Amino acid sequence: MKKINLLYAAALVATITTIGCKKEPDAEPTQPATTTSDLNADVLSAFTVNVTQATYNDLSTKALNLSTSVQTFNSATTDDNLTQCKQLWRDCRYSWEQSEGFLFGPAATQSIDPRIDTWPVDYVALDSILSSSATFSESYVNGLDDALRGFHPIEYLLFGTNGNKTASQFTTREKDFLIALTTNLSNLTSQLSQSWNPSVSGNYSVQVSTAGSSGSVYATKRAAFEEMVNAMADICNEVANEKIETPFVAQDPNLEESPFSFNSIADFTNNIRSVQNVYLGKYATDGKGLEDLVRANNLSLDGTIKSKINSAIASLNAITVPFGQAIISQQVQVANAQTAINNLKSVIENDLMTYVQTYTH
Numbered sequence: 479m480k481k482i483n484l485l486y487a488a489a490l491v492a493t494i495t496t497i498g499c500k501k502e503p504d505a506e507p508t509q510p511a512t513t514t515s516d517l518n519a520d521v522l523s524a525f526t527v528n529v530t531q532a533t534y535n536d537l538s539t540k541a542l543n544l545s546t547s548v549q550t551f552n553s554a555t556t557d558d559n560l561t562q563c564k565q566l567w568r569d570c571r572y573s574w575e576q577s578e579g580f581l582f583g584p585a586a587t588q589s590i591d592p593r594i595d596t597w598p599v600d601y602v603a604l605d606s607i608l609s610s611s612a613t614f615s616e617s618y619v620n621g622l623d624d625a626l627r628g629f630h631p632i633e634y635l636l637f638g639t640n641g642n643k644t645a646s647q648f649t650t651r652e653k654d655f656l657i658a659l660t661t662n663l664s665n666l667t668s669q670l671s672q673s674w675n676p677s678v679s680g681n682y683s684v685q686v687s688t689a690g691s692s693g694s695v696y697a698t699k700r701a702a703f704e705e706m707v708n709a710m711a712d713i714c715n716e717v718a719n720e721k722i723e724t725p726f727v728a729q730d731p732n733l734e735e736s737p738f739s740f741n742s743i744a745d746f747t748n749n750i751r752s753v754q755n756v757y758l759g760k761y762a763t764d765g766k767g768l769e770d771l772v773r774a775n776n777l778s779l780d781g782t783i784k785s786k787i788n789s790a791i792a793s794l795n796a797i798t799v800p801f802g803q804a805i806i807s808q809q810v811q812v813a814n815a816q817t818a819i820n821n822l823k824s825v826i827e828n829d830l831m832t833y834v835q836t837y838t839h
Contacts, residue, residue, distance in 0.1 A: 517771065518699045518838050519687075524765035525706065525756070526683035530580060530674050532761035533752075537573035538664070538671035544570055544632075545660040551645075552653045560645045564636050568741060570663075571629065575745045576761070578713045579752030582705050583682040584673035594628035594666050597735050601634055608651050614658040616665065628666075630736070632659050637738040703834040706768070707826060710753045714790075714823035717749050718816045722801075726812055731802030742801035747794045750819065753826070754787045772830070775837055779829055786822040793818035 544566040551559040574595065577585070585591045604626055612618060619627050635656050637643055676683045689696035696702040721742070725733035736742045759767020772780045793815040797804045804812050 528765035575748035596624035711827035718819035740800040
């Protein structure tokens with residue numbers, strides 16, 4: 479999710495902008511909590527199992543599938559195998575973008591987010607690497623700048639600048655670099671999955687599920703809930719006011735997040751679904767979630783949050799052309815999506831935050 483604006487041969491400015499800054503928890507309210515401690519604990523525990531672990535395990539599996547498919551493509555460079563690689567890249571994006579509603583813990587502290595999702599691609603530097611004599615390996619990839627590894631350099635190589643690259647257009651160097659890049663992506667997503675695995679020593683699931691105990695980084699359960707709500711609001715802000723806003727205001731498709739695959743609208747939509755997943759306590763399997771806390775005391779707020787989520791998703795679905803075209807030809811729809819997502823952000827960072835500060839402890 480880390481975004482940088484790099485100097486492109488065409489026109490990009492050579493500055494780096496890192497996305498997202500987690501807000502500090504607000505002061506604790508004076509109103510006494512009424513939600514039971516058992517429900518608080520159940521929701522936190524279910525979040526680690528049904529949302530974080532489920533999402534990251536799925537992401538890790540898909541990244542491994544992508545890496546394996548790229549190796550197959552290297553051995554048999556056919557359009558059918560390339561099509562498979564492109565689809566598996568999209569599958570990985572589906573899971574990764576649905577993790578961005580909870581970008582705290584190891585994704586941040588181990589710098590996994592910027593190492594796999596910095597954008598836009600510095601494709602001038604990338605082309606320079608491809609024309610060099612460097613030996614491509616995962617260790618080589620680990621030494622590169624963030625803008626030269628992860629999802630988007632892989633996207634650039636697989637899809638090409640116009641999204642229609644064919645198997646016959648690949649060079650040996652490109653295929654070698656793809657193998658190194660996808661191996662690195664697979665290893666990092668596996669690391670992320672393991673970092674939340676309850677059977678692994680020092681895993682972050684324990685930190686969340688035992689919030690309020692002496693062994694957790696969260697002094698109270700309320701602090702863990704504040705982390706969750708802040709992360710939900712942060713990704714709404716990210717989508718509306720950076721991922722959409724930056725290319726929209728500049729009227730520059732080169733600044734969008736996934737331009738080569740035309741996947742940006744899907745990225746944005748899955749970001750909002752990640753907010754929905756955290757709220758419902760569900761990725762593939764349903765469990766207790768923030769909705770259960772809210773419904774215990776405020777059915778109206780629960781309805782409002784769900785309505786705002788649905789409106790945000792619907793507004794993105796109303797954009798019917800690739801985002802790089804929509805910022806020019808469907809400006810009303812793009813502006814409506816920004817508004818809907820900002821409305822969701824407002825409810826989360828104000829009403830939902832006030833609620834969890836009132837009814838958790």
